[in-house]
Amino acid sequence: MSKKEKRNVIVGQSGGPTAAINSSLAGVFRTAIDRGYKKVYGMIHGVQGLMEGRYTDLSEHIRTGLDAELLKRTPSAYLGSCRYKLPDIHEDQEVYKKIFQILDDLEIDCFIYIGGNDSMDTIKKLSDYAILTGSAVRFVGCPKTIDNDLALTDHTPGYGSAAKYIGTSVKEIIRDGWSLETKNGQVIIVEVMGRNAGWLTGAAALAKGEDCDGPDAIYLPELSFDIPKFMEKCRQLLKKKASVVIAVSEGIKTPDGKYVSELGNATDYVDAFGHKQLTGTARYLCDVVAKEIGCKTRSIELSTLQRAASHSASRVDILEAYEVGGAAMKAADEGDSGKMVVIQRLSDDPYQAGTEVKDVHKIANDERMVPRDWITKDGTYVTSEFITYVRPLIQGDVAPIMVDGIPRHLFVPGFQEQL
Ligand code: F6P
DSSP, rough: OOOOOOOOOEEOSSSSOOSHHHHHEEEHHHHHHHTOOSEEETTTTTHHHHHHTEEEEEEGGGGGGGHHHHHHTTTTTTTTOOOOOOTTTTTTHHHHHHHHHHHHTTEEEEEEEEEEEHHHHHHHHHHHHHHHHHHEOOOOOOOOOOTTTTTSSOOOOOHHHHHHHHHHHHHHHHHHHHHHOTTTTTEEEEEOOOOOOOOHGGGGGGBTTTTTTSSSSHHHSOOOOOOHHHHHHHHHHHHSSSSEEEETTTTTTTEEEEEEGTTTTOOOOOOOOOOOOOOOOOHHHHHHHHHHOOOOOEEEEEEHHHHHHHGBBBHHHOOOOOOOOOHHHHHHHTOSSSSEEEEEEEEEETEEEEEEEEEGGGGOOOOOOGGGGGGGGSSSSOOHHHHHHHGGGGOSSSSOOOOOOTOOOOOTTTTHHHO
């Protein structure tokens, strides 16, 4: 019996961007072409754009090997991203009918979605709907998030590069703070992303080495944050040193469950998944320190810089992101659906890892936290186990392709206007 002819693939990017998400896109594209698919479409702004009929033929963007190399080095979601929550399949099927009609019109066999826990909710719902209606389209998730909070995977592409940037920046901030002597000393608070998980904030400890003592304290969102105790810690540290550097997660909460960011002049913005925008934590704490201790303060919110810093990306991360994209495409090609690719660590030193596929229903909407025993007893630092875990993920560089002294990104004239 002759095998059914392969038709087309569609791939989308969803959620917060990273420095590695486009490497996964390049991996999906290459594997789809190598496996004999005719066209690889890209959703413009994820499933939300797809519903409005916005997609593009990726072969018009990745025309040469150089384009693929540039894409791997281009931060942010090349195709545009979205945070869109599909309705429950039993409550509202209109949206699903629309999406499946578009997939039908484009003759899609495989749908790959590169994203985090909220985006895996999309893969879960679409694959469930396919089963319900007997559709043959396969839906596979490709993990991505700087937050590193996806269940069942050792880590997520995007995390290693962000962790490398955070460790490096905190080291440079410590160095800068040390240079000028300030009356009464100074407290510098660095705010790190990661929402409710402290994987990224813990990476501040990577600054520590033979030439640097590392940050003076690190506060993860896994433990409640007591402001009076924090103030006492600052006072004690200032007795010993002139410049104190502290890393805090954007998601730290007071014992009564309120985000510290909400205590200041934070915004009220909430996304489609009900997540509040977390910003202003360091600013708020600096204001309290300045008021109560009276020393100089500086708040540094690493903000989008930590997820867009492709100029200092980790080689391990960019290569893994590419492989994971390829593995997602391979899984869908071989008949998997309702699954996500996970990374399995085989050893720390030498670092070795492989991929597997796992049921997306066990991953979607879940958040994987830093284990309690990877945080010190007093809750103000991470342990050596944490460092052993993260260190292999930040290794190596991917040299940017420099043009006129600035890294070159993949840009196709006209495409960005379409967005
Ligand atoms: O989910 C990734 C992430 O970078 C979180 O760490 C952060 O809280 C959130 O996205 C910020 O999203 P936005 O840039 O849309 O405010």
